[in-house]
Amino acid sequence: MKFRRITALLLVLVCGIASAPGIARDLDQDEALRLRREGVIMPFEQLMQHVGKAYPGSTLLEAELEEEDGVLVYEVEILTTSGVVRELELDARNGNILKDEEDD
Structure with a gap:
């Protein structure tokens, strides 16, 4: 009985963490290519032009x-x-800079 309670509690915790806001999901290169072909996202080169304007000569x-x-x-x-x-x-989708901070 105690084992079932612990298992149930862990399951609730895991489900809660998986659905919590703010958790990011990494997309692989195949997904990125598909989204670009479908016009959902801009080509990366165009997006980086926004960075180049904010930080000319950056690497x-x-x-x-x-x-x-x-x-x-x-x-x-x-x-x-x-x-x-x-x-x-x-x-x-449009290259707007949403966050810009110095990395630790």
């Missing part, structure tokens, strides 16, 4: 396409010309 370090609360975003890390690493989130 791309890492990029991931994620779905956060139903919104497709690119999480991008760049190295600025002043040597600062910044983490940005870009709306994958």
Whole structure:
């Protein structure tokens, strides 16, 4: 009986965590390519033009396409010309910068 209660509690916790807002789902390259072909997201090169305007001469370090609360975003890390690493989130549909902060 005690084992069933613990199992039930763990199941509720796991389901609650999986459905909690703010949890991002990484999309793989096949999904990204399909979304680009379907016109759901902009080509990555165009999105990076927004970053280039905000941080001219910056270097791309890492990029991931994620779905956060139903919104497709690119999480991008760049190295600025002043040597600062910044983490940005870009709306994958239009390139708008949603988040811009110095990375720790």
